[in-house]
Amino acid sequence: MTQELTDNTGEPVTVGRESADPISAFTVNLPGAPRVGRAEFIDSADADRERIFFHTEVDEHYAGRGLAGILLREALADSIRSGHTVVPVCPLFARHLKKHGDEFISEGGAWRTPTRADVALVSRLAHVDS
Template identity: 65%
Template sequence: MTEALTDTTGTRVAVGVELADPVSAYTITVDDGPVVGRAEFVDNPKAEGERIIFHTEVDQDFAGRGLAKILLEEALADSIRRGLTIVPVCPLFARHLTRRGDEFVAAGGMFRSPTRADLSAVTVAVRHRP
């Protein structure tokens, strides 16, 4: 999904996407190693073209290297490329879009505030994950 990304230490990282039913994720690896971070999402079952991002986590051994920020930026860039509306349930994404939502929209992005129905969709998806 990405080319030539590096973390704050200068180490090469890669962001990919794992599509699954019901919960998918943007993933990040460091130096061709295993996945060390995830931004989990559900594609809204009631509204085509909406991606509910609900949880972002980076392995503690890799904390402080900017990996969550890279995941966030790549996920938002991917949503622009795909014409998806982001629904930020994850506090990291919600905070970013509260602060920089105008920039995201100016770059071609779309987002909206989550509703109870979105939270319910996440709850159902998480309960039904294998």
């Protein structure tokens, strides 16, 4: 999955997905620059098909270009395409879904509020992966 888009300055950006076990990420890249942002997530291994987004960051050197929003929108669009229910542990995803959750659902998405068990899972797996 690679999407070519443009940022707020009109410059091209590429959003891709890095799949790994247990932590995967959507990434945003600029031509000629290293990866400048990522939204990390865990896909559930069970039949629930849940995707827990827990950390998003963009290099502060590229602030104001809308890269975090691009990353978020593409991650949510991919979650709709793949049939995953989004669990927003990441504050960026949580704020977005609190404000635009009805729109996300009308586009075919599904999301739920994270539980303590979700946060514990992220803590355990993120600690193991570091």
